[in-house]
Amino acid sequence: MRVSVLGGGSWGTTVASLVARRHDTMLWARDAVVAAEITEAHTNSKYLPGLTLNERLAATDDLERATRHAELLIIGVPTSAVRTTVAAARDWVRPWIPAVSLSKGFEKGSLLRMTEVIAEELPDHPIAALTGPNIAREILAGQAAASVIATHDLAVAKAIQSVLSTGLFRVYTNHDVVGCELGGALKNVVAIACGIAQGLGVGDNTRSMVMTRGLAELSRLGVAMGGEAATFAGLAGMGDLIVTCMSPNSRNRTVGEKLGQGMTLEEIRSSMNMVAEGLTTAVTAHELAHRHDVFLPVHEEMYKVVTGVNRPSASYRGLTMRPGHEAEPG
Numbered sequence: 562m563r564v565s566v567l568g569g570g571s572w573g574t575t576v577a578s579l580v581a582r583r584h585d586t587m588l589w590a591r592d593a594v595v596a597a598e599i600t601e602a603h604t605n606s607k608y609l610p611g612l613t614l615n616e617r618l619a620a621t622d623d624l625e626r627a628t629r630h631a632e633l634l635i636i637g638v639p640t641s642a643v644r645t646t647v648a649a650a651r652d653w654v655r656p657w658i659p660a661v662s663l664s665k666g667f668e669k670g671s672l673l674r675m676t677e678v679i680a681e682e683l684p685d686h687p688i689a690a691l692t693g694p695n696i697a698r699e700i701l702a703g704q705a706a707a708s709v710i711a712t713h714d715l716a717v718a719k720a721i722q723s724v725l726s727t728g729l730f731r732v733y734t735n736h737d738v739v740g741c742e743l744g745g746a747l748k749n750v751v752a753i754a755c756g757i758a759q760g761l762g763v764g765d766n767t768r769s770m771v772m773t774r775g776l777a778e779l780s781r782l783g784v785a786m787g788g789e790a791a792t793f794a795g796l797a798g799m800g801d802l803i804v805t806c807m808s809p810n811s812r813n814r815t816v817g818e819k820l821g822q823g824m825t826l827e828e829i830r831s832s833m834n835m836v837a838e839g840l841t842t843a844v845t846a847h848e849l850a851h852r853h854d855v856f857l858p859v860h861e862e863m864y865k866v867v868t869g870v871n872r873p874s875a876s877y878r879g880l881t882m883r884p885g886h887e888a889e890p891g
Contacts, residue, residue: 562724563587565631567646569595569620570835571608571697572663573637578701579727580635581618588620589627596620607834612701628653633661633724635691636679639836640666643675647682659687659717661710661725665745666838667845672852674742687717690738691725692745693796694804696811705729709797711741733796740788744779744798748805749839750846750863751775753817755806757866757873760821767877771859772806778857782846785853813839820866820873843867 562584566577569590577588590596592607599605599620603613621627628634628650638646643664654660660683662675671678676688693708700706710725710732712718718734726732735741751772758768779802780793792798805811816837819829826840847864850857862876 563630563632564635564724565589565627565633566635566637567624567627567650568637568639568663569599569605569608570637570639571605572695573635574599574605574609574614575695575697575701576635576637576663576691576725577620578614578618579730580724581615582727584724585630586618587627587630588618589624590620590622593622596622609698609701612698614701624650625653629655631655632658633721634658635661635663636675637663640664640668640675640838640841641836644668644678644682647679651682654683654686657686659689659712659721661721662688662690662742664838665692665742665749666842667746667849669841669845672845672848674739674746676738676742687712687714689718689721690742690745691732692741692801694800696804696808698810700730703729705731707731707733707796707800709733709735709741709795711735711738711797713738735792735795735797737789737792739786740783740792741797743783743786743788744793745801746838746842747779747782747846747860748775748798748802749813749837750843750860751779751802752805752811752813753820753837753839753843753866754859754863756811756814756817756819757821757877758817759814760818760823761874761877762821763877768806772802775806775859776802778855778859782849782853782855782857785855786849812837816840817873826867826869839863840867 564580564584564586566588580586664675680688689712710721722732754771843863846860865871
């Protein structure tokens with residue numbers, strides 16, 4: 562099968578390198594220097610320094626060439642660029658081929674999930690989401706990992722599963738697209754909170770509390786929006802939450818840690834060459850919580866931090882001093 566991956570960041574490059582083991586794969590990178598390096602040196606030093614890519618992987622900065630190549634289209638650009646990228650590629654997408662989203666977040670303004678955005682731009686195409694506890698560097702280095710391919714049509718899910726599963730990277734299918742996408746997006750906000758805890762040095766007990774209550778919150782909102790409760794106990798929920806909150810390779814956790822250490826958001830953004838989706842998702846979570854009348858105290862405190870209403874230390878005092886009005890699920 563001919564596979565195209567749109568997006569030359571760490572996760573898009575990793576997925577493309579994995580798929581290239583068994584399929585004719587082309588990666589599109591906006592940066593021509595990155596594309597040339599991938600093709601010629603089999604590395605992506607900007608986003609995955611020190612790691613080697615599959616030698617069969619080709620890359621280009623020509624969006625038309627990459628899109629026309631595809632019998633399966635995988636979209637791995639930041640959420641803010643998903644609609645514009647897909648719209649730009651739309652006229653070159655083959656009829657009926659599936660599209661897979663790697664992006665975890667919501668569209669600003671519309672609050673749409675990424676599969677909803679892609680579906681608006683590519684009507685009549687099967688749309689799926691790949692999500693789960695996937696730290697790109699570890700997977701590219703050959704460490705075992707698992708993910709979920711979520712789409713309403715399980716026949717399509719199984720076909721995509723057979724393309725993406727390779728070696729120690731195991732892919733499961735799930736029909737709960739809403740739950741899988743919400744788990745993948747909202748855990749980034751909790752990861753910022755856990756990173757702040759690390760930066761403040763508040764202790765493992767506090768981080769455990771934040772992670773657990775954060776999982777309860779994203780599950781509540783996910784169910785209110787049509788997701789299934791069981792999804793949030795699986796790879797797309799708890800699994801993704803754990804790795805994003807705990808791994809030093811997690812960009813959202815890193816943002817939180819730097820905030821806890823006293824850096825400003827402007828300083829943090831200027832020091833990173835990758836997008837931490839949790840910063841914008843915190844604002845979206847605030848809006849969705851009001852829309853669906855769901856109580857999300859951890860997410861709300863992170864909203865206050867990223868919008869400059871509260872300092873990180875003040876938000877943690879608010880979380881730890883808040884009376885426990887909620888009943889722990891039994």
